[in-house]
Amino acid sequence: MDIVIMAGQLILGLSILVILHEFGHFIAARAFGIKVEKFYLFFDAWNFSLFKFNYKGVEYGMGWLPLGGYVKIAGMIDESMDTDQMAGPPQPWEFRSKPAWQRLIVMLGGIFVNIVLGVLIFWVLTIKYGESYIPNDALKYGIVPGSIGKGIGLEAGDKITAVNGQKVERFEDLISSKVLMGNSTLTVQRNTQTLNVKVPGNILNDVSDLGIEQFISRMPRTTFRVDSVVANSNAQKAGLQKGDSVIAVNGVPVRFYDEFVSQVQQYKNKQVGLTVRRNNNTLSLSAAVNKDGMLGFADGRFGIKVKTDLPEEKTLRFGFFGSLPIGASKAWGTFSDNAKGLGKVFTGQVKANKALSSPIGIAVLFGSHVDWVRFWSLVGLLSMALALMNLLPIPALDGGHALFLIIEMIKGKPLSDKFLERAQIVGFVILVTLMVFVFGNDIYKHMIK
Structure with a gap:
């Protein structure tokens, strides 16, 4: 069931991003009078689709290969590699007949929508929840x-x-x-x-x-005491009760929760002695530690909940319009961080297999239960990451198309169809290779865990 929930959130999140990204291309093309022949969520590889329908001359549908989506724009060399229509004379409704600046806007339309979506998501989250942090x-x-x-x-x-x-x-x-x-x-x-x-x-x-x-735990150092004990856990069998303070593990004094956890984890699948202060008495208990180094169950579930003296979070509220620059700053920070991370990959400071994730890795981030704040936060992060990835000057990506259009604008004439076709093939090979790499890397990482 956990896998179903993770996969469901992943598909929903990516579907939102892909549909809106392609809508950016679609609406820009239609605004300049360019004919759009297809609008697909996922790829209908070998012309096989899960469903499709025609509306006002456009074929809408869902493909079976969940690796993105596309709009097929008339008179454009794209991933469809439909060169037949390019053999005839340019038609006024075709992409190739329009000025370079209009075609550039069409190519950047999807990226623009992703950026707007990212800002919108972080804006709304800031309006709803403000900013909470520990001083x-x-x-x-x-x-x-x-x-x-x-x-x-x-x-x-x-x-x-x-x-x-x-x-x-x-x-x-x-x-x-x-x-x-x-x-x-x-x-x-x-x-x-x-x-x-x-x-x-x-x-x-x-x-x-x-x-x-x-690196640094998300939980600051804190004192603790037992707040509740789970029935039938190793902690209950040892005799721990609500309100107990564990002051030593196998004779080693512990004051802070991290010290307690660190000491207990040294005795996986063993018995451990606990010195406990209960009211004004000091007791000695013996507890079984599970394979995960906890006083819980064999399946890894916790046996106790603790009460800590963590500092209180501070929440800032900004109002409707005041939240906009905060949301925009968060979106831009995400974009900037991803760009810096890619820069470290290109310069060799960070290994590619450590920095890049496939949909498998992304599904894990969504988690095995539905948390809508987490879901929309991740969609916002992914929207900005998708905008950055599509800006890369790789043929077959929006950034590659944009680069060729900028070169055309500088030269004053378009690049040849033959060059664009070959560049598209090269870009496709690069993307497939990258896809195989990230999928293989994530599968390997999960196999060795």
Whole structure:
């Protein structure tokens, strides 16, 4: 069932993006009097479609190959490779008959719609929910670094006060792109010392492999006590009760929740001794630790819920119009971060297999339960990513078509049909190769987990 929910959210999200992207091309073409022959969600490879119908001279349908979609514009060399119509004389309703600037607008129409959609989604989310964050100054006990964070010199309890000399206002900024893009400097307060910790430029490779929690946990360091115990779990069998405070694990003192988790995980599939303070008494309990290093169940479910003293989130509200620049800034930040990430791939600082994901990887991001805030946030992120990818000057992508049109405008005459046909084939091969790579990479990563 989890796979069905993930796949359903993925298909819905991608369908929204593809339909609106292609609608951008469609509406621009129609505005300039260019005939559109087909409008398809997914590809009808070998002319096989799940359904189709004609309306006002346009064939609308859904293909069987869920790798995007397309509009077939008359008089244009595109992925359909329909060269027969190009053999005849140009007709006034064809793409090739229009001025280069009009054709350029048609090619950029889909990208424009994706950008507008991304801004709209982040705008509406900001109107509805505002901006919630944990004030960095409110952290009582500092951060919890994972193996990646410890590897660059961070320690549990550190308080990061600045990134590249700029004061950190929000705790969430510590795992934002300004840090994870690397080549940044963290100003760290450790007890009475002030230190500088360098974040390497290739840190995204490790984060891709191990996850963001292994850099800096999304949960700041906090004290804890047992809030509830799940029936029939190892925690209940050990005798833990609501209100208990675990103060030692196998004799090792623990004060913070991360210390407790770290100690328990050292005893997977073993018994562990817990020293517990209950009211004014100190008790010694013995608990079985499951294969995941938790006091839960064999299937990995948790056995206890804890009450922490995490700092309260602060929520900012901006109103209807005030939310627009905030939403636009978030959308642009997503676009910019993706561009910087691709730049790191091209320069070799980040490996392609760490940075690129197929629909398999994207489906995992949607998750196995429906959370509409998460869903629309991801659709907004993907819309901006789709805009960037289509801007790349690769033949067969919008950016490739746009590049050839700009060259035409500079030269004062169009490139030959033969050149455009060959470029389209080259672009198609590049895209298929990239698709095989990202699918294979995601399948491999899930097989070795």
